[in-house]
Amino acid sequence: MESGKIYEAINNVMSEIGAIGKDQKNKQQGFMYRGIDDVMNALQPALIKNKVFIAPEVLNEDREERTTKNGTLLFYTRLTIMYKFYTTDGSFIETKVIGEAMDSGDKATNKAMSIAYKYACFQVFCIPTEEMQDPDADSYDIKGKQSNQKKDMKPTNKPAQSSNMPMSEKEMDVAAAKTAKQKIGSAKVATIQKELDRTGVSAEAICGRYKFNALTDCTEELFPRVMNALKRTKSKEVA
Numbered sequence: 001m002e003s004g005k006i007y008e009a010i011n012n013v014m015s016e017i018g019a020i021g022k023d024q025k026n027k028q029q030g031f032m033y034r035g036i037d038d039v040m041n042a043l044q045p046a047l048i049k050n051k052v053f054i055a056p057e058v059l060n061e062d063r064e065e066r067t068t069k070n071g072t073l074l075f076y077t078r079l080t081i082m083y084k085f086y087t088t089d090g091s092f093i094e095t096k097v098i099g100e101a102m103d104s105g106d107k108a109t110n111k112a113m114s115i116a117y118k119y120a121c122f123q124v125f126c127i128p129t130e131e132m133q134d135p136d137a138d139s140y141d142i143k144g145k146q147s148n149q150k151k152d153m154k155p156t157n158k159p160a161q162s163s164n165m166p167m168s169e170k171e172m173d174v175a176a177a178k179t180a181k182q183k184i185g186s187a188k189v190a191t192i193q194k195e196l197d198r199t200g201v202s203a204e205a206i207c208g209r210y211k212f213n214a215l216t217d218c219t220e221e222l223f224p225r226v227m228n229a230l231k232r233t234k235s236k237e238v239a
Contacts, residue, residue, distance in 0.1 A: 004091020009050045014125050016046040016231065036114040039121055045232050050087075056117065057082045059096070061109075066102065077101055077108035083120045095120055128224075182220050189215050192226060200236030 047053065060080040067073055079099045086092040099116025101108050121127065192215055196203055203215055209229075210222050218226060 004087070005089045006052075006085060006087045006091040006093055009052050009087040010085060010093065010124065012050045013043070013046045013052055016049070017042055017125055017127055036118050039118050039127075042127070042228060043121060043125070052085060052087050054117075054121075055084045055086065056113070057084070058113075063108075072104055074102045074104055075106075075108045077103075077112045079109070079112045079116060081113065081116045081120075083117070083124075085124060093124070095124055097123075183216065184218050184220060184223050188223055189218070192218065192223075192230070195227065195230035195233075198235050199230055199233040201230065201233060206230075 058079055058081050062078040064076050065073060066076050077100070080096065081099060082094055082096050084092045084094045097116045097120045099112035099114070099119075101111030101115060103111060192206070193203070195201075196206065206226060207213060207215065207217075210218065210226060212218055212222075
């Protein structure tokens with residue numbers, strides 16, 4: 001539909017969603033990523049409040065069998081999915097995304113749908129993220145094929161080190177991990193305190209929930225989670 005309440009509803013949802021932190025770890029390569037549950041947990045309150053729901057339609061499905069170097073048979077699935085975002089007057093917007101996944105059992109289609117949904121939401125609602133590259137929880141070394149994720153991006157010859165050269169992916173991962181463990185500054189502490197004053201939640205409750213001794217011990221990694229939780233909390237009633 002060309003007009004309706006959906007545009008305002010989408011904008012309202014966007015205004016209520018904070019950044020979604022990388023709280024889950026890839027089993028094979030050890031990098032952190034955002035799971036589908038993280039996305040749904042962040043979105044659900046805003047979708048309900050603004051009366052928005054999402055309906056998927058699988059437009060195309062491709063399947064093939066692949067084999068790892070260890071001889072394990074994998075089922076590769078590639079889905080093209082149309083997602084429609086509706087609101088109460090029947091107006092909607094639609095977006096088409098592709099989800100890809102592999103699994104040694106019967107979960108490849110489920111994984112592909114989860115990945116497609118996650119990125120549809122990231123892009124439609126412009127959800128803040130640390131980076132968009134996200135191969136998700138499972139990755140496989142395919143026999144006779146190079147990985148199209150990280151390996152293809154690395155240069156074949158390692159150049160000499162230079163202070164003006166861009167960091168490698170490994171160096172970027174190390175730097176990101178180091179930043180995530182840094183304690184937040186006074187400005188972010190004040191931001192948390194402002195939300196505590198608004199909601200009536202005590203600093204002790206937040207410290208206990210996220211296991212730090214004081215607000216100043218909150219890390220950059222935990223800060224988005226703390227703020228997401230507080231933003232979803234109603235303002236305290238004023239007598």
